[in-house]
Amino acid sequence: MSNQGVALGGTLFHFGIEGDYGGVWFNVIPGDNKRLSYYAVAKAFGGSAAQPGVNTPPRFASMSIDNASAVAVGSKATIHANVTDPDGDAITYHTSLNSIGIDGATGTQEVPFTQTSPGVFQIDAPSRPGVWKVYVWAEDGHSNVGVQTVDMRVVPPAVAGTNIALHKTATASSFDQYNGNWSPGQAVDGDLSTRWASNWDDDEWIQVDLGSVQSFHAVQLVWESAFAKGYQVQVSNDGSTWSTVKTVTDGDGGVDTLDVAGSGRYVRIHGTQRGTAYGYSLYELGIYQ
Ligand SMILES: [Ca+2]
Numbered sequence: 664m665s666n667q668g669v670a671l672g673g674t675l676f677h678f679g680i681e682g683d684y685g686g687v688w689f690n691v692i693p694g695d696n697k698r699l700s701y702y703a704v705a706k707a708f709g710g711s712a713a714q715p716g717v718n719t720p721p722r723f724a725s726m727s728i729d730n731a732s733a734v735a736v737g738s739k740a741t742i743h744a745n746v747t748d749p750d751g752d753a754i755t756y757h758t759s760l761n762s763i764g765i766d767g768a769t770g771t772q773e774v775p776f777t778q779t780s781p782g783v784f785q786i787d788a789p790s791r792p793g794v795w796k797v798y799v800w801a802e803d804g805h806s807n808v809g810v811q812t813v814d815m816r817v818v819p820p821a822v823a824g825t826n827i828a829l830h831k832t833a834t835a836s837s838f839d840q841y842n843g844n845w846s847p848g849q850a851v852d853g854d855l856s857t858r859w860a861s862n863w864d865d866d867e868w869i870q871v872d873l874g875s876v877q878s879f880h881a882v883q884l885v886w887e888s889a890f891a892k893g894y895q896v897q898v899s900n901d902g903s904t905w906s907t908v909k910t911v912t913d914g915d916g917g918v919d920t921l922d923v924a925g926s927g928r929y930v931r932i933h934g935t936q937r938g939t940a941y942g943y944s945l946y947e948l949g950i951y952q
């Protein structure tokens with residue numbers, strides 16, 4: 664090649680369990696480390712990097728995540744990566760995450776891992792449900808890197824008992840009908856892709872009519888990114904006189920699983936302080952008996 668300074672690249676298409684993310688620019692020298700594709704491109708163009716004996720990146724024979732379709736929030740995700748370096752170089756690993764399937768985020772965020780045995784790595788599952796991309800980077804100390812990615816679906820932790828709010832009638836102080844018709848019933852439809860969203864105020868609520876007075880031992884809230892920092896769990900037998908059975912002031916979004924015992928025909932989540940500038944947005948509100 665005589666055109667110095669001309670960049671080479673290509674387009675890579677990735678298909679994961681969440682569907683098609685579309686074209687991804689395929690960087691053959693990420694972070695100044697050369698990927699195997701760099702050497703393949705060099706070989707295709709007859710570059711010096713294609714000469715015999717050149718040091719090349721670690722190679723992934725396989726990569727997988729245990730129970731990748733249902734990794735619970737708050738649990739450890741166990742990654743198995745079968746990686747070897749063709750030159751016998753010692754490998755340094757990095758693990759990172761990307762949430763493009765949840766919020767469209769680009770780039771990756773490095774997360775700490777524990778290597779429990781050769782080729783086995785544990786990371787903390789993210790606090791936010793949805794499909795995450797998990798990356799393992801394997802560097803060989805010779806400016807080479809091998810990268811592999813696997814999708815993992817993060818789900819709310821299981822709660823003992825029966826969700827008595829499921830498919831019951833939900834009402835709310837308001838809902839956002841303009842940006843997607845986020846009506847209250849979508850918080851009790853058992854579908855983690857649909858949600859209720861309130862107006863953009865602190866004082867907003869959603870309630871479920873259980874049909875009759877019921878007792879419960881736990882409440883689970885699965886927040887969209889617009890979560891509540893402060894809220895109360897309230898019960899009522901008549902829908903007008905309410906008792907507070909739990910007050911939360913340090914909510915952090917994601918999934919909130921509350922050990923809270925109560926009894927009533929109506930159960931209300933009454934927001935007191937938003938965690939973002941938006942309203943409150945719940946994928947699911949579960950009440951467990
Ligand atoms: Ca090497």
Ligand SMILES: [Ca+2]
Pocket residue numbers: 849850851852853854855856857858859945946947
């Ligand atoms: Ca839903």
Ligand SMILES: [Ca+2]
Pocket residue numbers: 790914915916917918919920
């Ligand atoms: Ca939480």
